[in-house]
Amino acid sequence: MTDAQGTREPDSAGPPGPAASLPGLDEEQQRVLRRVGREWGRSSAPPEAWRRALPVDPDLGRFPLPAEVRPGRFGRLVTVSVVGPPPDTASDTAAEAGEVREGRFATGERPSGPVRRAGARTRRLLLGEALKSSAVASERMRKLVALPVLSADALSSVAYGPEAMLAVLVLAGTAGLAHALPVAGAIAFLMLAVGLSYRQTIRAYPHGGGSYIVAGANLGPSAGLIAAAGLMTDYVLTVAVSIASGVAAITSAVPSLTAATVPLGVGVIVLLLAGNLRGIRQAGALFAAPTYLFIGAVFALVVAGLVTAAGHDFEPRPTPPLPVTETAGLLLVMRAFSSGATAMTGIEAISNAVPAFKPVEWRNARTTLTWMVGLLIAMFAGIVALIQLTGVVPDARETVLSQLAHLGFGSGAMYVFVQAATAAVLLLAANTAYNDFPRVLSLLARDDYAPRVFMRLGDRLAYSNGVLLLSVAAALVFVAFDGRTGALIPLYAVGVFLAFTLSQTGMVVHWWRRRDRHWRKSMLFNAVGALLSALVFLTAGITKFTEGAWVAIVAVGVFLYVTTRIRRHYASARAALRLHAQALELPARAAAAPPPHAGPAPAPAPALGQAVAGGAVGRRAAQGGGAPGTGEDEELPAEVRNLSVVALATLDLASMRTLAYAASLQQPVLVLHISLSDHEGRRFRDYWTLWGDHLPMEVIVSPYRAVVAPLVHYLEALHHRHPELTLTVILPEIVTRRRRHQLLHSRTASRLRRSLRPLPKIVITTVPFHLP
Template sequence: MKLKRLLIGRPMKSHELAEEKLSKLKALAVLSSDALSSVAYGTEQILLVLVTVGAAALWYSLPISIAVLGLLTILILSYRQTIYAYPMGGGAYIVAKDNLGVPFGLVAGGSLLVDYILTVAVSSSAGTDAITSAFPSLHGHRVFISLFMIIVITLLNLRGITESASILMYPVYLFVLAVFLLIIGGAVQYMAGNIHATPPAIGTVVSGMSLFLLLKAFSSGCSALTGVEAVSNAIPNFMAPAEKNAAKTLVIMGGILGAMFIGISLLAYGFGIAPKPNETVVSQIASATFGRGIIYYFIQAVTALILFLAANTAFAAFPLLAFMLASDRFMPNMFMVRGDRLGFSNGIIVLGVLSGLLIIASKGETESLIPLYAVGVFIPFTLSQAGMMKRWIVKKPSGWIVPFLINTVGMLTTLTITLIFLITKFSQVWMIFLFLPAVIFIFKKINQHYHALADELRLDIDHEKPSKKGSVIVIPVGGITQVVRNTISYAQSLSDNIIAVYVGFDDESLHRMEKRWDEWNPGVRLIVLRSHYRSIVKPLTKFIDTVEWKTAETDHVTIMIPYFVTRHWWQNLLHNQTSLFLRAYLFAKENVKIAMVPYYLKK
């Protein structure tokens, strides 16, 4: 408990929830860290595709980056409308469910949950790439570094959203400062003629370049747009007026993201940068601009930090989305429970565990995760835009044509990109066709269970009253001890119909037990059973079945199991846990009640 308080902090009272709201400054740090951090690898993903046909093709990164910037503008305008239409949050899940139906909502919700898990995995592995670019000797410890940072960010979020936001503000804004410092410094160096690279001329015809490759490069660059939807998912976390603050935060985030992304792309082209296996594009630009000095290591440090902390966007959005799915009975109820620090702790912990397992499975390879990561977010993008289109058509509010056209362009664009991803990167994203249907199947089975449970537990208070029955108490005993005496004493306070049952392995032990019981005479009848196969559970359960069959109509059958509690946890290892095994075995019996009666040892 002391360790928990040290790591997470003191419990917070329920009324303090009103104080756990974010200002625009803090919300930008918490909810945009994923989107802003993607500039560290967005341009690089474009170059990785283009360089496969030669360095001369790298000039295509400029028109592709401009196209990505145009898509970003469309998404910002579209999600700004979503914020005002659905101020309670939920993003694509709520929009799709409300307008297109529950199945589409589950596809959007399931995709986003998968995407958030991938966000944490990609962010931590990309942050590790930044560290190993500066310190190549650490390359072999990639998985350990990524897992360590996931643990840190999980604990940080368990402390509460406001506290995590206060801590995250500094690295996020330091990263923005570092990137603009890099862009300005690089531009100055380029204009001063200090960069002697010879980038391929714009318009150069490249043999082997195809529309397929261009589309593949464009879809790869769209990975820089992941995380844009997070603000619309987490509107309830904003200070009032929540929707206005969320909309402003979204626009500010879009402006900063667009400027940084296009700046990095221009520098990468101007410096003639080509991707390297052990050094990121940002590292190469920083090295060429400032040399390997203090400023370079500052840029690499904050880049690594923001990439790690980009996972915080998922930690802010995943628990809230899981809460909404759980409220609709598509996820377990545990995701609706707030923890000591008023956050949805179960969602935070589950996200940390699943992303850690993904890091281990992928061996920390960022590149192998990014395509799946991008598909997971562009499916909800598409469904969200389609849902908003239907909303405008059905409701037809004043001036609906313009927002309808914006959402239409957004839907067609994101749908096209989704199809491009599926076609050009099928070998990397085929798992989505297995994983997403499995998630939706689980959602539906959970929902069916909750509805069936509600139907079965529903009570007609006018006609259904408790039935009055007697009580038969069966006490399994292993000897005559203080533990048994304690249990019999408690049972006698509840019923006069008590049976003690002893299971022996030979005639001698049975006779000895009967004799000692008669001498003790506790006022309770003893039944002795012979076990030919040295099993206590089977003879006992057969006897309980007999009692149950004979008394089910007139009496409740209660199995009262004596057990002792040791003073120290390690002492449990010195004793057979027969009582626990017996409880586990009897737990599935429908008409039997089980009571565990503890006796606390003092030595």
Template sequence: MPGSLKRLLIGRPLHNNEIIKEKLPKWKALSIFSSDAISSIGYGPEQVVLILAVPWALAYGYTWLVAAAILLTLGFVTLSYAQVAQANPGGGGSYSVARNNLSELAALTAAAALFIDYSLTVAVSISSGTDAIISAFPMLLGHRLELNLFVLFGILMLINLRGVRESSNAFVFPTYAFIFGILALIAYGIFRMVTGHEVVIPQQSLARQPLDWAVLYLALRAFASGCSSMTGIEAISNGVPMFKEPEVRNAKITTYWMSTILAVMFAGITLLILHYHIMPAENVTVVSQVAELTFGRSFMYYYIQVTTMFVLYLAANTAYNGLPPLLSILARDKYMPRYLAARGDRLTFHNGIILLSIVAAVLIILYHGNTEHLISLYALGVFLSFTIAQCGMVVHWRKEKVPGWTVRAFLNGLGAAVTGIVVLVIMVAKFFYGAWLILVAIPSLIYIFKRIYNHYEDMREQLALPLDESITIKPAEGSNIIIVPVAGVTRVVANTLTYAKKLSDRIVAVYVATDEEAAKKIRGKWEKWNPGVRLIVLYSPHRAIIAPLFKFIDRVEKKKNPEDYITILIPEFETKKWWHRLLHNQTGWLLRTLLILRKNIVVTVVPYRLEK
């Protein structure tokens, strides 16, 4: 990307000292970290009703029981993750807790679960946002995928590449506008409910078939899908270092704020769903139906739909502030590529942001932006990481034995039991609806983490220089054999041969001819130029360039002395403008790459810069 375009899209580079300005106050952090959890109001209650309303609404009356169970679970998870933030001020959430208190396998399982969770957060949030706007504007139905990908790459990725402060400024208003809209909807809906003549909860919303195995299975599936509303609760514990001082205290307070708002909104929307006896409708979300029945097709209806769309889109930002820092910690621990630990121009973990965007795009394309199918994959990884974190915290408090540690350990132990049960419920209830994919994906990611770690360990073992031993650099005994592949007689070749003569007297130029006429022509030009370097012409009747050159290098390798070096100097011209490069083949780049990958020789590109 040319520098000017990059500056326009990303902004000016930030100095290391400016990182303090990127720290977030609580009110901004709430919009950044809670958008995922709070936005789940757009699809969480809907998923409960979607399952219980079919077949023939036989289990609809269990909606309030399932909602109560979800709210109770939310309370345990909130208390537990406030303690995770306190115990791990460096961030990393479940992964850091497991790494410090459990085992490598537990830590990598948590990391894999979080990787999947955050990737699905982006895919689900964007897909749900598109569903919300399509509910209000059905004419956009045929452009679902294009809308999803535009929001992903054209808005979310770019804003996050610009830095934490920029993204928080962009996302504060939509998040608080959504909170205001939903709370206004709930308040007005309850006011009408209380002052109107209709029954608060109609009989058809409470009617239910007696509990049997089939109904229990539906209730468990509804609970498992509704638990997707808790995704994002762990995000604050992953990003404690992003808060202003005192980081831990501010992170805990923000966690409580977030969960309280989420609980009120979830309970309120569920109450209105039961009051209106909302049934699922194709291409119309449950929140859209509630808003229309409460406000009619008024300004407030469209306000709620638009703010729901924005906050669902921006909910993906929670993942952008949670996963890249986690990937940086994994990279520091050698379980992910090291470049994921590097901060970019804007002090963001830019490589992690780009990786997350690509993975989310793949999920959106594979599942055609279908929210229901994506959510089927969602909650298992989330609650698995929850459970690992709680177990790790129990071990943490037992080791630390701070005042009141028994109460803290009990809370985390109870949280582990609750979330562990949820994991089992999700595995059973949603196994054939996508949970089995997560059970395959997590071991696959753990395997990848271990392979990356083993590679870095192997590299460290082979490259480490033991400074306690006497190691001297021996003077050169052999010579340097210079091979210069040429494509003709040009200033680029002349520049390269001039440099070659400063390195060695053993220089040979090599030209690969695809026909006899080309071979005769290059020999004639070379003899007329007479640069003082021998030219070897290789004939390639099949028009291959790389293979004959490699065979020649193999012959030189076999004949050289053990102490000799072989250096390949690749002449290459650099175009004045970046797009000029697209007009030329990349043989030099390809040759350099293949030589480095396949030969234990020195490869150097000798550039010649064009002036126009």
């Protein structure tokens, strides 16, 4: 089926749902469609003639409605049978086709052969059964789950944020460390200001207010795209840095594992990939416990340290002798500030994922954000206070948090608990990026800045392709930097604070335009957040440019180049596929409908079959062709009975050319449209009626986000009911001038060939449409 290339209808309800795939036709295209329909009426046989020629009843059943589904455990899993013949033959079809569960429809292909069937069973075992699209509502998160899932990145950053700040200050020796408390205070104020700013963002954008949406809506598409570039870079680095820090916590406790840093990190990325492919709720349940354990471990460590310090009248211990390599000037302090500010990355995650909360979404999101900011400031301040009291300094062999745990608890069970909780939450903190990276990528795909494959929800209602892309990118970065946290930190602050700056600046413009109740207070909060974020961004970009920040800046530039080129291609393709009368093709006037269908053709008499060339039956047996039971025994043109099935996703120039080609063959034609919702099915029928309903058309509603698999099952059921027919499946195919652009369009024909190869008497053909 050709890609959706028409003009989209406005979406006023936030990001598109899982069933949003059919493009709208504007008034001009609808006028052209009506005009073309009139031309078809003069150039082709009347619709009644095509219907009388149809040798099948196209109504082979339907997928069950949500009210008819008997859910499995927890009301989320359902078993779905194939679309098939009426009840009297359904059992035979089921026996031949096998029981089909919901997951088949989500993956798009039916596994054939023992190896592929085993792979499908393994997939279901690891990832679970697929969920119906209506399960999105039940997959929402409550606050107690959303806090660890969406805040793990920000909360866990206290394990490396203070250490990153000290690692810069210690270069100036004791004089540099004297600035630790003022710098930490500035970072805590930044956390509070940005947190309050994002509370205003959630209130203004209750359907999800990530930097891409806010900056794009208030500052223009270019600003939104730059914000998205910063976010996407940050999400990749979030995974790499979190895992590097987690592995460092493990190697601090078990130094013998230091040589296995890279394999350990890559293995964790694989585990995160599998966990997130299982879906939102599964990931939340998996990642909640480590986050809460880490919060408890940090507060236990802080309390124990303060109790010990109280016994010494809170007298700070002296720091060990430190070599001085830099002066304690303004530049050093600004570098330390930008490094320590990495402790607040991930604050935006909640405002970007408001639709993932249970109702009332925006209120629950604001409450969760408040909890997160309060916990973040308390944990950050507690760790910095302990560092000042104990005189701990960064050590390449042991993390600062590990040193504090040793001082507070010795090497006993509590030390092991603190290190285990720290390692677990750092390794799983990357889940914040796994929640937001695919969501932002789907928004970019909706706006034609990314391949549309990233809009597709997988079996478990997660953006699976985005999850895969993030895993691959993070693994490459992790391996390239040998899993060293210190090498990754300089890359970290640039992207996220670029996004923060644009988002908060966009909110200032938003309040200035709206000027509703309390707009001055809200604008002040966002202005402060924008100013401080810009300060961190400029400081990190300038002071850490040669240390690795240039990599993040280059990544943002490459992202902008690639996304704008993708959008330019989609705009060109949409213009080429747009309905206009000068480029439309019609069937020739001589292409009348085939003769009316009068029931199945009788089988040839044995004597006649044997008389042709010495006996067709005997010759087939001798040559090994046309095995009995397969139906592939036609050898003469008169023995072949055809039915052309035209699969269409929308009505554009490629679709019109395909319809004209199918009608010109003078064979029975059945047009099939797979719709992902009843609403879209009705819209397609309306467009079809506007065109004139010249050919028989059947709409199959597939509520499981799949297109290829329902088409496969329909054709399979049609073949089982009418084995005497040769089904010719005709598809429009977009052909691009450059091979790389082909990746931006669907490859339905090749997927259909793989899926239908086990079935006899099915032919796949494509009608190419070459883009200029």
